[in-house]
Amino acid sequence: MGPDIEMDQLSLQLNGVTILPPITARLKAGQLHVITGPNGAGKSSLMKALLGLLPHSGDIRRHWPGKPGKVAYVPQQTAFEPSLPVTVQEFLLSSLNRRAFFGRRRKQDLQRVAELLQQVGMEGKEHLRLGQLSGGERQRLLFAQALEQQALFWCLDEPMTGLDQQAQEIITAAIQQLRQQGATLLVIQHDPAWTEQHADCIWKVEDGLRRSA
């Protein structure tokens, strides 16, 4: 089971600008929390703060029901250096095996990479270089890498952006499965229909954070 996330007077300032006024809230474990709000309201910054990637004041506490599990983060926009000589397969192998770039590749690792790619609808793309991937493919690859970590706390920043219909359905099904497995999921999402259909809790970021459903 994933953690409860507690924020106690959490506030964010960047370069002297207040991005978020103090927030006190608790996100329940094992639920799919959708975070909505207008552009620039501070959704991504809040998510990064919850992941420990941005300095903040106040407290953030993760209450794990048992031993702390892994955390997965799929950011909003990703770019890979086009000249980087790394293939999709090598990138995923590096999540499975610390010596991905050296030594022999184990058959079971290659099989696992193929399975992960299949799970995100990217079968057969093993040998593309990271810089050759489209925006939607980059998103799906990062999702596949996160799946391998078997994380119990997931932060997904607009995971459907740039995805075609089929890919959206694949990622939605994966999100539903993670929820069934007890993960705590935070999903930044602008699409009200998707939110209505899938969210357990809806939070709105606008001059703070409040629960809207």
Ligand SMILES: Nc1ncnc2c1ncn2[C@@H]1O[C@H](COP(=O)(O)OP(=O)(O)OP(=O)(O)O)[C@@H](O)[C@H]1O
């Ligand atoms: N380093 C920085 N210094 C000052 N302001 C910043 C900095 N980084 C981000 N901001 C501002 O913080 C605000 C919140 O940004 P954030 O990316 O969290 O918004 P968001 O709600 O995720 O927006 P969107 O829906 O457009 O993705 C924005 O107004 C942005 O311009």
